[in-house]
Amino acid sequence: MKICVLVKEVPDAAVEKRMDPNTGRLDRSGEKNLNPFDTHAIEAAMQIREGGAVDVDEIVAVTMGPESAVRALHKAVSLGADRSVHLTDESLAGSDVVATGYALAQALKAENPDLVLLGQQSDDGECYTIGAVVADHLRMPSLTQVIKIDVNGESLRCERQAEYGYDTVDVALPAVISVGDAINEPRYPSLKAIMGAKKKPLDTKSAGDVEIDTSRVGQDGSKTAVLAINPPPEKQAGEIIEDEDTDETVQKIVAWLDERKLLA
């Protein structure tokens, strides 16, 4: 079995994010990190490999992004991927969800995986959607918000959380599965793995290499357009208490609740 894991470089969660007012896009100049949900996808791939129910020949990390995205691939490799693919091309800049999903699907077609895994969401905002877009282009079954995967011959038995409870769904391979962070605890990379990550094979692909129709990607190929960016409605900042003397803190909380008649 060959597993491709889609990964994404996202702004570090601890760094304040902002929009670039000139381009209407996220300002990506700050600190970057591998999207935390994607580390769960890599771990899921590793656990399938180590589970022994199926032979996993290769785990390939795949990303799309500018030059800096290579660091996300190094991190993915240090967590267990055998090699990585970096789809990078100026024509891809400014792609919306559907254009991004199409481009990633083209990169994946070239790899011909049996299973595509990805984190169900990215820290910088594309919510729950990229897996479904990729799956439709690949004409593969898809399931999102998966919290358990068992390999069962030629199919996967997955548990996922839905609006009304937990679903158990059998999914025939090849498939695209988005995983939630409850699926596992990602391992820490060893020092040796971190040091060795840069030596693992990394293929850089351009749009032409994976037969991307450039009229369908980038800002011009996207079907959504940002008309305006506005600040949110003003909300009065709440009161903050640093707990130094807990008895005093508790007194303040009780007084606050009492004032609002919440202790009747």
Place this chain on the structure above:
Amino acid sequence: MSGILTYALHYEGEFNKNSLGAVSEAAKLAKELGQEAHAVVVGDDVTDELAGKLGNYGASKVYYASAPVGIAQPVVDVMAKLIQDNGYSYALFGGGLLGFEIGAGLAARLGGGVTMEVTQVKVQDGKLVAERPILQDSAIVDVDYVGEPGVIIGRLNAFEIAENGGSADVEKVDVELSDFSTKCTMVQRGEQRGADVNIEDAELLVGGGRGLGKAEGFKIAEDLAEALGGAVAATRAVVDAGWYPYAAQIGQTGKTVAPKLYLAVGISGAIQHKVGMQNSENIVAINKDPNAPIFEFSDLGIVGDLNKIVPKLTEAIKAKKGG
């Protein structure tokens, strides 16, 4: 033909309330555009009667198709066919798992634009423009659609449910499913894990998150809730970890609440949780991380160790109420 097509999710004979919100919103927007709002129901258990209920929320026509229930891709097949045959300009979905999956798949299938986590939709120059908060709600973008269809996926609870006493024409449609759409097989749907607690009706809620450390950590949240006379809710992370039952889960894939008081202990305030509780009248948060996002939308934030603060708070509330 123009108009707005909406998908309504059902479970055990009842429509999901975010779906009813989406149908209501579509009806309101369609009226402003001078168009019609139609809806789709998909499943192996749909009746004329069930489908017809959407008329009361403003759908003038409801299609239903027999296909596996609770799986996104068959719905994409049905909606794509209806849009191709009838030329709807927009597809609108309520918040929640299937809305995200179906909406995104549909946009990919038809080459349309998609916007998710939409909090408001407005009519501008005869078109729909979606408002979407981004970057932890620090900015709101207005998104326009290039070409058709435009796919709008709401944030949980974004659209109000409006009943109008109307009725709908109901039409059963047969749609051939894509080869890959039949490769997901539902083995068990909607399994409930853990005991039921009624958090939607509680006026005072104590929400517990990962900061409680372990399942046993919920004891202090339960004691606090009991002292307040309220109920305990939980974040998705702790529900998935098996610390607390799903019935108590708040957020994107859980319940949406709006109590008089939401007291969050050990909850960082991730966006998925926020959407489920942000309409609470008073929000109090206790968390040791001063940078936790929850402090950005709390009315009162306590930066400190919940294990020290919460038991003392419980005692103080008991004393206050007892006195």
